[in-house]
Amino acid sequence: KDRTIPVEELTEKISNGSRLHLAKGITLLESITPADKIAGQQVLLNLLPKTGNSIRIGITGVPGAGKSTFIEAFxxxxxxxxxxxxxLAIDPSSTITGGSILGDKTRMEELARHPGAFIRPSPTAGTLGGVHKKSRETMLLCEAAGYDVILIETVGxxxxxxxVRGMVDFFMLLVLTGAGDELQGMKKGIMELVDGIIxxxxxxxxxxxxxxTVREYRQLLHFLQPASLGWTPTSLPVSSIKLTGLEEVWETVLAFKATMDTNTFWAERRQSQTKDWFRxxxxxxxxxxxxxxxxxxxxVAELEQALLKGDITVAGAVERLFLG
Amino acid sequence: KDRTIPVEELTEKISNGSRLHLAKGITLLESITPADKIAGQQVLLNLLPKTGNSIRIGITGVPGAGKSTFIEAFxxxxxxxxxxxxxLAIDPSSTITGGSILGDKTRMEELARHPGAFIRPSPTAGTLGGVHKKSRETMLLCEAAGYDVILIETVGxxxxxxxVRGMVDFFMLLVLTGAGDELQGMKKGIMELVDGIIxxxxxxxxxxxxxxTVREYRQLLHFLQPASLGWTPTSLPVSSIKLTGLEEVWETVLAFKATMDTNTFWAERRQSQTKDWFRxxxxxxxxxxxxxxxxxxxxVAELEQALLKGDITVAGAVERLFLG
Structure with missing residues (x-):
C-alpha cells in the first residue's frame, strides 16, 4: 500500500524533509520491481534541482578502528x-547476511534518535551487483531532503x-596507533586516495x-601524491570517547572545501564523478x-581453462567468443 | 613479399632464435590486415608451449630518472x-608521433648491437587502443625465441x-634523490605496485x-602494503655510469623469484594475469x-551534457541508451 503514494506527493514530502518519505523514496530506488524503479527515478528527477548542496564525506578505516563510534560522535x-x-553505508560485497551496518546502527543509537540525523543501513543483501550504484542516488535524495552533511561509510x-572515493568530496581514513603495519586488509594505495587520516x-x-602516529602519518603523506590537487592531506588525533579532536576534523573539512573552491576543483571533481558514474x-x-x-x-570458463593449459591464445579465445 | 613467409617457416625460425624472424612475427601480430593477424596468431599458437620461461621485469621511472641508461647497463x-x-616498451598513449622509445633506442646502441639482446620499439603510433594488448603477445614470442629476461619499459x-604491473613478475621504479617530492606525474599508488625502488x-x-634516499624509501616501503604477497619491497642505489649496484639489482630479482616460488605465488600470479588479460x-x-x-x-556526449545540467538522472540516461 505504501507503494501507492503518488510521485508528486513523495517528491514534495521528501523536499519538505520528511524522514519517513525519504526512506520510502530510497526503497523505491533500490527496488527491483519495474514500476517502483520508474517511480523512484521520477522522484529523483523531480528533485535533481535540489541536490548537490552538501559536503560529502567518505569514511573508511582499518578493522577495529571504531568507525561507528566516530560517526556517532562526529x-x-x-x-x-x-x-x-x-x-549512508556502502558495502559492494554485501552478500554476507546482515552486514555490520545493522550492528553499527544500534551503536549509533543516539545519533539515530536525533531529529537532525538520518541513518540509512546498506541496501539489503542479495541485490548483488547493483548495490553501490544505488548509493549515489540515495545520496542525492538525502541532499534534496535538506541534509547538508553526508557521511558515507565503507563497510567491509x-x-x-x-x-566511495568516487562519490565524495573529502575522504578520510581512520587508523589506530602504530602507523602502517595495520593497513592489511585495506585497498592497496589507500593512502593516496585520502584527504585526511584520523x-x-x-x-x-x-x-x-x-x-x-599522527606525526608519522603526516611525514608519510608528505611523500605521497595528494588525492586532491592543491590539498596536502593531513593527520589528526581524535577521541570519540573524550570528544576531543572532532572540531578540528570539521575545521579541516571546511579548510579543504575553501581550498577546493578557490581552484574550482570542487565543482570539477563532482562533474567528473558524474561522468565516471555514467561511464x-x-x-x-x-x-x-x-x-x-x-x-x-x-x-568463458572453458576458454579460460584452454588458455591456462596453453591450448589457445588470448586473442584466439576472444575471437571465438565474438565470432561464434 | 616478406609477408609470404609460411607460418611453419616463421615458427621454426623464431623458435631457433632468429631475431629477424622474431621481428617479422611481432609485425604480423601488430598488423591490422586480417590475413596478417591470422598468420600472427597461428605462429603464436604454435609457439605457446615454448613460452613462459623467462623472468619478466617491468621498469618505470619518474621523468629524467634515466630508464634507458639503466636498461642499457643492466x-x-x-x-x-x-x-x-x-x-620492450609500452606506451598506451602512443598517439604522440615518434615516441621517446625511438630516441631511447639510439641511446641503447651498445645493447642493440649485442648478439644476446633484442630491442623492440613500441608499436607504431596510430594503432590507437590496441597497442598495449599486443605487447603481451610480443613478450610471449620473445620467450619462444629463447629470451630468458624480458625488460618491459613504460613509456610516457x-x-x-x-x-605493465599486470604483465610482469617483478616491477621496479627508478627514482632520483629526494624521496617523494618527485613522484609527480606517476600513477597514484605507484609505491604499492612495485617490488623494488632503484x-x-x-x-x-x-x-x-x-x-x-634509499634509507627513506626503505622506511616508507615498510609502511605500505607489499605488491607481492610475502615479499617486502626494497630500495637500492645504482649508478649506470659507474656500473655499481647492478648486480645487487639482479640478485634482488633472483631472491624475489626464490621467495615467490616457495609460496607458489609466481605461477599463481601469472595465471591470474592471463585471466585478467582475457577479461x-x-x-x-x-x-x-x-x-x-x-x-x-x-x-553519449549529449546525454552527458543533460546529466551535468541536471536534466536527467544517470539511471535515466543509461535506460535511454539501451532501450532506444
Missing amino acids: GLMLANAGHHVAV VGQSETV VHKADGDNLKLAKK SMINDRLIDTFFAEPGRKEQ | GLMLANAGHHVAV VGQSETV VHKADGDNLKLAKK SMINDRLIDTFFAEPGRKEQ
Missing part, C-alpha cells in the same frame, strides 16, 4: 550545531574504498602514541548483458 | 653473463604502470644523498563495439 556534534546529517574490506582512540594511555554504468550494463546470454559463463 | 651486464635479453606517464644516478656528489580484452571488445555503433558517441 555526527552528533554536527547535528547539535544545527547541521542536517545523513549517514576490498573495493568499497574506490567506490588516528582514533587518542585518549588515556594511548594518547602519547597516537600523537606520535561505469554503461560498462556494467554491457558486461552484465553479455554474461547473461545463455551458456556464456560456461563458454 | 641489459648489457645480463647479456654479457650469457642471458638472452629482450627489451599515466596508466602504463598498471598495464635510486638512480647514485654516483659522484650524488652518492651520499642517494644512500640517504579485459572481452571488456574492451564490448565497449569498442558499442561505441563504434553509428551516432553512439554523439548520443
Whole structure:
C-alpha cells in the first residue's frame, strides 16, 4: 500500500524533509520491481534541482578502528550545531547476511534518535551487483531532503574504498596507533586516495602514541601524491570517547572545501564523478548483458581453462567468443 | 613479399632464435590486415608451449630518472653473463608521433648491437587502443625465441604502470634523490605496485644523498602494503655510469623469484594475469563495439551534457541508451 503514494506527493514530502518519505523514496530506488524503479527515478528527477548542496564525506578505516563510534560522535556534534546529517553505508560485497551496518546502527543509537540525523543501513543483501550504484542516488535524495552533511561509510574490506572515493568530496581514513603495519586488509594505495587520516582512540594511555602516529602519518603523506590537487592531506588525533579532536576534523573539512573552491576543483571533481558514474554504468550494463546470454559463463570458463593449459591464445579465445 | 613467409617457416625460425624472424612475427601480430593477424596468431599458437620461461621485469621511472641508461647497463651486464635479453616498451598513449622509445633506442646502441639482446620499439603510433594488448603477445614470442629476461619499459606517464604491473613478475621504479617530492606525474599508488625502488644516478656528489634516499624509501616501503604477497619491497642505489649496484639489482630479482616460488605465488600470479588479460580484452571488445555503433558517441556526449545540467538522472540516461 505504501507503494501507492503518488510521485508528486513523495517528491514534495521528501523536499519538505520528511524522514519517513525519504526512506520510502530510497526503497523505491533500490527496488527491483519495474514500476517502483520508474517511480523512484521520477522522484529523483523531480528533485535533481535540489541536490548537490552538501559536503560529502567518505569514511573508511582499518578493522577495529571504531568507525561507528566516530560517526556517532562526529555526527552528533554536527547535528547539535544545527547541521542536517545523513549517514549512508556502502558495502559492494554485501552478500554476507546482515552486514555490520545493522550492528553499527544500534551503536549509533543516539545519533539515530536525533531529529537532525538520518541513518540509512546498506541496501539489503542479495541485490548483488547493483548495490553501490544505488548509493549515489540515495545520496542525492538525502541532499534534496535538506541534509547538508553526508557521511558515507565503507563497510567491509576490498573495493568499497574506490567506490566511495568516487562519490565524495573529502575522504578520510581512520587508523589506530602504530602507523602502517595495520593497513592489511585495506585497498592497496589507500593512502593516496585520502584527504585526511584520523588516528582514533587518542585518549588515556594511548594518547602519547597516537600523537606520535599522527606525526608519522603526516611525514608519510608528505611523500605521497595528494588525492586532491592543491590539498596536502593531513593527520589528526581524535577521541570519540573524550570528544576531543572532532572540531578540528570539521575545521579541516571546511579548510579543504575553501581550498577546493578557490581552484574550482570542487565543482570539477563532482562533474567528473558524474561522468565516471555514467561511464561505469554503461560498462556494467554491457558486461552484465553479455554474461547473461545463455551458456556464456560456461563458454568463458572453458576458454579460460584452454588458455591456462596453453591450448589457445588470448586473442584466439576472444575471437571465438565474438565470432561464434 | 616478406609477408609470404609460411607460418611453419616463421615458427621454426623464431623458435631457433632468429631475431629477424622474431621481428617479422611481432609485425604480423601488430598488423591490422586480417590475413596478417591470422598468420600472427597461428605462429603464436604454435609457439605457446615454448613460452613462459623467462623472468619478466617491468621498469618505470619518474621523468629524467634515466630508464634507458639503466636498461642499457643492466641489459648489457645480463647479456654479457650469457642471458638472452629482450627489451620492450609500452606506451598506451602512443598517439604522440615518434615516441621517446625511438630516441631511447639510439641511446641503447651498445645493447642493440649485442648478439644476446633484442630491442623492440613500441608499436607504431596510430594503432590507437590496441597497442598495449599486443605487447603481451610480443613478450610471449620473445620467450619462444629463447629470451630468458624480458625488460618491459613504460613509456610516457599515466596508466602504463598498471598495464605493465599486470604483465610482469617483478616491477621496479627508478627514482632520483629526494624521496617523494618527485613522484609527480606517476600513477597514484605507484609505491604499492612495485617490488623494488632503484635510486638512480647514485654516483659522484650524488652518492651520499642517494644512500640517504634509499634509507627513506626503505622506511616508507615498510609502511605500505607489499605488491607481492610475502615479499617486502626494497630500495637500492645504482649508478649506470659507474656500473655499481647492478648486480645487487639482479640478485634482488633472483631472491624475489626464490621467495615467490616457495609460496607458489609466481605461477599463481601469472595465471591470474592471463585471466585478467582475457577479461579485459572481452571488456574492451564490448565497449569498442558499442561505441563504434553509428551516432553512439554523439548520443553519449549529449546525454552527458543533460546529466551535468541536471536534466536527467544517470539511471535515466543509461535506460535511454539501451532501450532506444
